[in-house]
Amino acid sequence: MIQHLLKDGILAICCSLMVACDMIDYHPYDTKIDGVHNINQQNCERIKQQCANRSSIKFAVISDTQRWYDETKDAVSSINNRTDIDFVIHCGDISDFGVTKEFTLQRDILQKLRIPYVVILGNHDCLGTGGDTFRYIFGNPNFTFDAGKTHFVCLNTNAFEYDYSTAIPDFTFIRDDQSCISSHITNTIVAMHAMPHSDQFNNNVADVFEYEISKYPQLLFCLCGHGHHRTVNDIFGDGMNYFECGSAKTREYLIFTIKGGNYDYEVVRY
Numbered sequence: 708m709i710q711h712l713l714k715d716g717i718l719a720i721c722c723s724l725m726v727a728c729d730m731i732d733y734h735p736y737d738t739k740i741d742g743v744h745n746i747n748q749q750n751c752e753r754i755k756q757q758c759a760n761r762s763s764i765k766f767a768v769i770s771d772t773q774r775w776y777d778e779t780k781d782a783v784s785s786i787n788n789r790t791d792i793d794f795v796i797h798c799g800d801i802s803d804f805g806v807t808k809e810f811t812l813q814r815d816i817l818q819k820l821r822i823p824y825v826v827i828l829g830n831h832d833c834l835g836t837g838g839d840t841f842r843y844i845f846g847n848p849n850f851t852f853d854a855g856k857t858h859f860v861c862l863n864t865n866a867f868e869y870d871y872s873t874a875i876p877d878f879t880f881i882r883d884d885q886s887c888i889s890s891h892i893t894n895t896i897v898a899m900h901a902m903p904h905s906d907q908f909n910n911n912v913a914d915v916f917e918y919e920i921s922k923y924p925q926l927l928f929c930l931c932g933h934g935h936h937r938t939v940n941d942i943f944g945d946g947m948n949y950f951e952c953g954s955a956k957t958r959e960y961l962i963f964t965i966k967g968g969n970y971d972y973e974v975v976r977y
Contacts, residue, residue, distance in 0.1 A: 735806045736836040740843055742811060743818065747845045747861075750823035751852035754794045757823070761855035765791055767975075768961040770798035770900075770932025771954035772813055773831060778955040779816050785960075785977035787821050792962065793854065794822050796861075798932030798952055799829025799900030805837025810844055825852070827861050829900040829932065830907045833868035849880045857894040857965050858923065860884060864899040864931075866909035875909060881919050888924065894968060895923035898930040902949045904942055905933055917943050927970055937961070937974065 758764050767786055772779040786792060797817070802809035810832075817824055828848040832841050841848065848863035866875040876899075897920050901907035908916075920926060928948045935954040942949055950972065952961050959976045 735804075735808065737807055738836050738839050738843065740807060740811065740840065742814065744844050745846055746814070747825045747847075747850055750794070750825055751850065753823040754825075754852055754854050758793055758854040763964070763966045764793050764855045764857060765962060765964045766854070767792050767795045768798060768898075768930055768950070768952045768963065769795060769955065770952040771800040771829070771935055771956075772797070772816075773800050773803040773809070773829075773954070775955035776812060776816065778958055779813065780819075781958070781977050782955060782960055783816060783819050785975065787819070792822060795820060795824035796859075796898055796930065797824060797826040798898060798930055799827040799865075800831045800932060800954075801826055801829065801841075802832050802834075802837055805832060805834030805840070807836070807840050810837070810840050814844055825850075825861065827898055827900055827932075828863045828865060830865040830868050833865055849877055851884055853889060853892065855965070856892055857896060857927075858888055858892045860895065860897045860920070860923065862897065862899045864901045864903075864909075865907045867907045871909055876912070876916055878912075878915070878919055885922055892924050894965060895920075895926045896928060896930065896965075897923070897926065900931060901933040902929065902931040902940070902942065902951065907933060914943075917945065917947070921945075921947070925968055927965070927968075 769782055801813045826845045828841050851860050862876050864876050869875055903913035903916055931949055931951050934951050937953040938951040940949045953959055959974055961972055962975055963970055963972045
């Protein structure tokens with residue numbers, strides 16, 4: 708009888724422990740992440756292969772999706788309903804507080820895109836362990852890729868989040884990249900989260916930044932997010948436009964078409 712009671716008691720304790728294990732809530736900044744990762748590198752290669760030898764490309768730009776999950780889903784559906792877009796650039800702030808779950812929820816939404824996409828690091832993505840999470844899921848905050856004859860340079864410009872203690876923007880990265888651009892490249896587009904003269908940018912080097920990126924082969928324009936509203940600014944008065952994409956809350960995204968050395972863009976509302 709006593710043996711039977713002991714067995715029942717041990718069984719009850721084990722069951723309780725198993726239930727308790729299922730109820731464990733990991734720390735919101737835990738960096739143990741399941742699912743697809745290293746997304747940017749994989750998709751950069753897909754973009755390169757799919758757009759090889761093409762003089763005309765078309766891509767969509769979204770930004771600051773952070774807390775707007777339903778709107779992001781709708782943007783993905785809108786893009787998927789088109790057949791003329793080659794890839795998507797997300798200009799940063801995929802999360803709101805750098806929480807791991809935010810990254811994985813947004814990633815899983817974007818994974819439903821039928822075309823490749825890349826994500827740039829935003830200032831909100833740097834909060835907590837967000838920088839580490841971003842690196843694991845998406846990759847290096849500074850990266851480049853080629854689409855047809857256009858070279859895309861994607862940069863971390865969130866200097867304020869690093870207390871200006873890190874080289875942001877990374878001029879060494881930019882100069883090294885310029886030294887090894889493929890000979891078939893005729894155009895360049897630079898993308899970032901925070902544009903020069905914004906609160907996140909290291910504005911001590913804003914003019915230097917503009918000078919350095921102007922060395923790229925035929926720089927067409929720059930892309931950014933951060934401001935949550937669509938704007939077009941020639942912020943240095945040198946003819947170089949910075950296109951700022953609105954947040955997902957605005958329920959719109961941009962589409963750019965590159966043909967030879969020319970481009971045009973449209974605003975899509977969904």
